[in-house]
Amino acid sequence: MAKRKPTIHEVAHLAKVGIGTVSRVLNNHPSVRPETRNRVLTAMANLGYSPNPHARRVAGGKSYTVSLVLPVASTEFYSRLLEGIEHILAEERYEIALFPILSPSRLERYLESRSLAYQTDGLLVSSQGLAHLLPNQKFPTERPVVLVDAYSPRYDSAFMDNRLGGQMAALHLAQFPGAMFAIQVQEELDEVLKNTVGQERIEGFREGLKKAGKSLPSSHVFVSRFSAEGGRLALQHFLRLSKPPFNIFAGADLLALGVLEEAERQGLKIGEEVRLLGFDGHPWTAAKGLSTLAQPIEEMGAEAARMLLERIRGYKGSPRARRFEPTLVVRSSTQTRSVYAD
Amino acid sequence: MAKRKPTIHEVAHLAKVGIGTVSRVLNNHPSVRPETRNRVLTAMANLGYSPNPHARRVAGGKSYTVSLVLPVASTEFYSRLLEGIEHILAEERYEIALFPILSPSRLERYLESRSLAYQTDGLLVSSQGLAHLLPNQKFPTERPVVLVDAYSPRYDSAFMDNRLGGQMAALHLAQFPGAMFAIQVQEELDEVLKNTVGQERIEGFREGLKKAGKSLPSSHVFVSRFSAEGGRLALQHFLRLSKPPFNIFAGADLLALGVLEEAERQGLKIGEEVRLLGFDGHPWTAAKGLSTLAQPIEEMGAEAARMLLERIRGYKGSPRARRFEPTLVVRSSTQTRSVYAD
DNA sequence: TTGTGGTTTGGAAGCGCTTTCTTTATGAAT
DNA sequence: ATTCATAAAGAAAGCGCTTCCAAACCACAA
Known part of the structure; x- marks a missing residue:
C-alpha cells in the first residue's frame, strides 16, 4: 500500500x-x-x-541548511524577501531553518538551542540593529554570516539604498506645487531593534528637497508605526497643520494606503490635492494607482543567499557589500493626467 | 584542530x-x-x-520534525506559545520547522515546497481561520494535525476559552461604579484569516455584564487593530462619548498599554477614573500594575505538542479538545486601594 | 598498432544512528 | 541445584546518500 x-x-x-x-x-x-x-x-x-535530504546530510557531513534570522512580521516585505532567498537556496537543495525574532530578548537563547540542533551551515540575518549581537561569542559565529537588508562592514551584506530612495522621492515630488510632507516609519520591537530604515529614507528626502530648493520643516514629518492606521493619522495631522495641495512621501506603501483611505474619507483628490508617493513597490500598489519606489526585495534576498552559499563553499574574501537601488514607479497618485497611469 | x-x-x-x-x-x-x-x-x-539528528533521521526513517504553522507576528503571544511547544518537543529531541504565515495567499505553495523537503511527521497549526484550509488535499494531511489556539471538531485542539475570559472580566469589572467599555481586537491579515478571538472575548464580556445586570452599548465597543496605538485611540474615543469613571476591558494587554499611555497624557487616574483590565497576562503587566486575564499560553502550546507527539506515535482516538482557562490577576489598575497591588 | 592521458563510470566504504536478532545474564520457580 | 522465562546487552545489518578509488573507456599521437 x-x-x-x-x-x-x-x-x-x-x-x-x-x-x-x-x-x-x-x-x-x-x-x-x-x-x-x-x-x-x-x-x-x-x-x-x-x-532524501537527511541521508544526504549524514553522508555529506554538512547540514545543507541555512539559518534565517528575521523579525518576521507577517509583512509583504519579508514574504518577498523569503521568496528571493528560498528561490536560490532551493536550486542548490539547501533548506532554511527559520528563526523569527519574536522577541529580541529571547533571541539569543532561542538561537542557541535551535541552531545547535540544526547545525546549520551559515546564517542569513535580516535585521537592522541585530547585527550588533552577532560578534557576541554566544552566536554560532564560526559559520559564515550574511546580512540582508542591513549593512555592516564586518559581514557580507545586501542592502537597499534607502537614502537614495528618499532623494529620488524628493526629485519626483519637488516638481509639483504645494508643500512637502513625509511620514517616517519607526517601528520599535524592543530597545535592541532600532529601525533606521525609516530614518534614512526621510533624511534622503530632506537632502533631495534641499537640492531642489525646497524645504521640509520637521513639523511636516509625521512619525508613525508601520500600519495603514498610521497613514490615516498622518494625513489628519497634516490637515490640521495646513491646507492642500499636499505632496506626501510615505516611508512605506502600507502607510500610503492609510493616507489613501483617509483622503477618500475627507474627499480629497489623489493626484491633485494630495500627491502621494509610497515606498516598497508591493504588487497591490498598481491596483491602487499608487506611485511608489519599488524595491527589488526578491533580488536582494537572492543575492544574499548567493553570497552565503559562496561563503559556505569556502570563499574567503573580505566582506562584500551589495547595494540595491529602488526604482521610481509613477502612477496616478503623482500624476494629474490619469492617462499616464498604468 | x-x-x-x-x-x-x-x-x-x-x-x-x-x-x-x-x-x-x-x-x-x-x-x-x-x-x-x-x-x-x-x-x-x-x-x-x-x-547527530540527521543520522537519527535516516536510520529511523522518520523526520523527527514537526511543522509549526503560525501567523508569526513578533508578538509576545507567539513567542510564549513557541516556548511551550518547543519545551515539550525538545525533550523528545524533535525539531520544529517553522512555517510563518507571511501571507495567507502564499501559504499553500510555501508549505508545499518546504514541507516536502522537511517531510515532517506532523503539523501544529495555530491560526484562527486557517483550519479550513487543512482538509484541502494539497496539504500533507496524511500526517497528524493538531490545532493550537484554535478549535475544530476535526482535529485535536488546544485552545483558550476566550468567552469565559470575557465573562470573568465582566464579573470583575461589574463591581465598580461607572460605565462599561470594551476594546475589541480585530486583526485582519487577509480575508482568509478571520480573527474570532477578539470577538469571543467581547461576547463573553457582554454576556457576563448582562448577568450582572449591566449593559454594554455597542457604541462602547471600540474595534481596533492589535497595537498600543489602538488603545490610545479607544480611550480618546470613549472620552468623546462620555465622562469618567470608566471601566474598560481591553481585549489584549497591548491595547491596555495604549490606554494606560493615553490616560496618563490626559491626566486620568488609573484605578479610579479609569479602571482597566487587560487580556494575556504578559510579564510586563506586573510592572505596569495592569490587571489582566492571564492566559496559560505556554501550557497550551505544550499540551498541543504532547497531543501531536502521541498522534505521531500512533494514537488513533477521536479528536480531543483541551480547553484552557484564563486566570484573573488583579493589580492596581482595577483597585483603588493600591495596597493590594503586587 | 600501441601507448598516453584524460574523462566517465561503477561500486565499495562509510556517515552516525536505529533496530532486529542473538547471546548472555538474572532470578524466580521447581 | 536445575530449569525456564525474561530482562539486558552486544553485534550486525541496514537507512539513503556522498565520495573515493580503481576500472573502463575514449580520443588522439606516435
Whole structure:
C-alpha cells in the first residue's frame, strides 16, 4: 500500500548506471556525460524520485541548511524577501531553518538551542540593529554570516539604498506645487531593534528637497508605526497643520494606503490635492494607482543567499557589500493626467 | 584542530557498552539497567556528546520534525506559545520547522515546497481561520494535525476559552461604579484569516455584564487593530462619548498599554477614573500594575505538542479538545486601594 | 598498432544512528 | 541445584546518500 519512496538505487537500476553516477547527477557534478545525465534524469522523473535530504546530510557531513534570522512580521516585505532567498537556496537543495525574532530578548537563547540542533551551515540575518549581537561569542559565529537588508562592514551584506530612495522621492515630488510632507516609519520591537530604515529614507528626502530648493520643516514629518492606521493619522495631522495641495512621501506603501483611505474619507483628490508617493513597490500598489519606489526585495534576498552559499563553499574574501537601488514607479497618485497611469 | 564531534561509538567505548545500548539510552528505551544508563550518561557528559539528528533521521526513517504553522507576528503571544511547544518537543529531541504565515495567499505553495523537503511527521497549526484550509488535499494531511489556539471538531485542539475570559472580566469589572467599555481586537491579515478571538472575548464580556445586570452599548465597543496605538485611540474615543469613571476591558494587554499611555497624557487616574483590565497576562503587566486575564499560553502550546507527539506515535482516538482557562490577576489598575497591588 | 592521458563510470566504504536478532545474564520457580 | 522465562546487552545489518578509488573507456599521437 504505502509504497516506499524510491531510492537512488532504483533510479540507478532503471537508468542502467551506478549509484555513484546518480549521485553525481544530483549534485551537478561536471563529469557526467550529457547523455548519461539525461538517462538518469528521465529515470528520476519516471519514478517520481526525490532525494532524501537527511541521508544526504549524514553522508555529506554538512547540514545543507541555512539559518534565517528575521523579525518576521507577517509583512509583504519579508514574504518577498523569503521568496528571493528560498528561490536560490532551493536550486542548490539547501533548506532554511527559520528563526523569527519574536522577541529580541529571547533571541539569543532561542538561537542557541535551535541552531545547535540544526547545525546549520551559515546564517542569513535580516535585521537592522541585530547585527550588533552577532560578534557576541554566544552566536554560532564560526559559520559564515550574511546580512540582508542591513549593512555592516564586518559581514557580507545586501542592502537597499534607502537614502537614495528618499532623494529620488524628493526629485519626483519637488516638481509639483504645494508643500512637502513625509511620514517616517519607526517601528520599535524592543530597545535592541532600532529601525533606521525609516530614518534614512526621510533624511534622503530632506537632502533631495534641499537640492531642489525646497524645504521640509520637521513639523511636516509625521512619525508613525508601520500600519495603514498610521497613514490615516498622518494625513489628519497634516490637515490640521495646513491646507492642500499636499505632496506626501510615505516611508512605506502600507502607510500610503492609510493616507489613501483617509483622503477618500475627507474627499480629497489623489493626484491633485494630495500627491502621494509610497515606498516598497508591493504588487497591490498598481491596483491602487499608487506611485511608489519599488524595491527589488526578491533580488536582494537572492543575492544574499548567493553570497552565503559562496561563503559556505569556502570563499574567503573580505566582506562584500551589495547595494540595491529602488526604482521610481509613477502612477496616478503623482500624476494629474490619469492617462499616464498604468 | 577541529576535532570531530564524538559519536555514539566513542560513547559506547568509554562507557564499556555496545552502541545499541547507547542508542537505547538516547531513546529512553526501558530495557536498560539504571546503573548502565548512568554509566552511559556520564560518558556522554564527559565527551560532550550530542547525537547527530540527521543520522537519527535516516536510520529511523522518520523526520523527527514537526511543522509549526503560525501567523508569526513578533508578538509576545507567539513567542510564549513557541516556548511551550518547543519545551515539550525538545525533550523528545524533535525539531520544529517553522512555517510563518507571511501571507495567507502564499501559504499553500510555501508549505508545499518546504514541507516536502522537511517531510515532517506532523503539523501544529495555530491560526484562527486557517483550519479550513487543512482538509484541502494539497496539504500533507496524511500526517497528524493538531490545532493550537484554535478549535475544530476535526482535529485535536488546544485552545483558550476566550468567552469565559470575557465573562470573568465582566464579573470583575461589574463591581465598580461607572460605565462599561470594551476594546475589541480585530486583526485582519487577509480575508482568509478571520480573527474570532477578539470577538469571543467581547461576547463573553457582554454576556457576563448582562448577568450582572449591566449593559454594554455597542457604541462602547471600540474595534481596533492589535497595537498600543489602538488603545490610545479607544480611550480618546470613549472620552468623546462620555465622562469618567470608566471601566474598560481591553481585549489584549497591548491595547491596555495604549490606554494606560493615553490616560496618563490626559491626566486620568488609573484605578479610579479609569479602571482597566487587560487580556494575556504578559510579564510586563506586573510592572505596569495592569490587571489582566492571564492566559496559560505556554501550557497550551505544550499540551498541543504532547497531543501531536502521541498522534505521531500512533494514537488513533477521536479528536480531543483541551480547553484552557484564563486566570484573573488583579493589580492596581482595577483597585483603588493600591495596597493590594503586587 | 600501441601507448598516453584524460574523462566517465561503477561500486565499495562509510556517515552516525536505529533496530532486529542473538547471546548472555538474572532470578524466580521447581 | 536445575530449569525456564525474561530482562539486558552486544553485534550486525541496514537507512539513503556522498565520495573515493580503481576500472573502463575514449580520443588522439606516435
